Amino acid sequence: MPERRRMVSKQLATFSETDQWLKGTVVVKEEQTVNERTIGRYEIHNPEGMWILNGTQQIDEAFVNLEVGAMVEIHYLGEAITSNGFKVKRFEIYEISLEDENGEE
Numbered sequence: 473m474p475e476r477r478r479m480v481s482k483q484l485a486t487f488s489e490t491d492q493w494l495k496g497t498v499v500v501k502e503e504q505t506v507n508e509r510t511i512g513r514y515e516i517h518n519p520e521g522m523w524i525l526n527g528t529q530q531i532d533e534a535f536v537n538l539e540v541g542a543m544v545e546i547h548y549l550g551e552a553i554t555s556n557g558f559k560v561k562r563f564e565i566y567e568i569s570l571e572d573e574n575g576e577e
Contacts, residue, residue, distance in 0.1 A: 482515065485523045487548040487561060494523060495545040495568070498538055516544065534565040543568040 485494050496518030504513040504526075512527030512535055525531065525546070538544065549562040 482522045482524050485516070485525045485546075487546075487563075490548060490550040492548045493546060494518070494525070496523065496543070498535070498540055498542050498544055501535065501538070501540055528561060528563075530560075530563055531565065534563075538567060543570075 487494075494516060496516040498514060499517050499522075500513070500515035502513050503510050505511075506526075512532040514525040514527070514531075514535060516523045516525055527535070531546070545566045545568055547564040547566075549564060551559050552562050554560055
């Protein structure tokens, strides 16, 4: 019988290369303090394992209206320079809903 493996330790989603993506179910939404700044901390589970995602301004704004249990897809677009000269990571973030055969959620 073929074996299936799934990572059970949590991995940090770092998004270091353009076009990386993470898709899964949000199972934890909480806040953490980093360098005297409060940011989001999220756990996303998918068939490959459990992922920790630290918030950025863009991620936190997208996740504010998401409920635990929501399915999301996060697509990393690369870095950009702000008008103030700061380097920031850019994302496309989607909430995924499943439709039945009648096109209803």
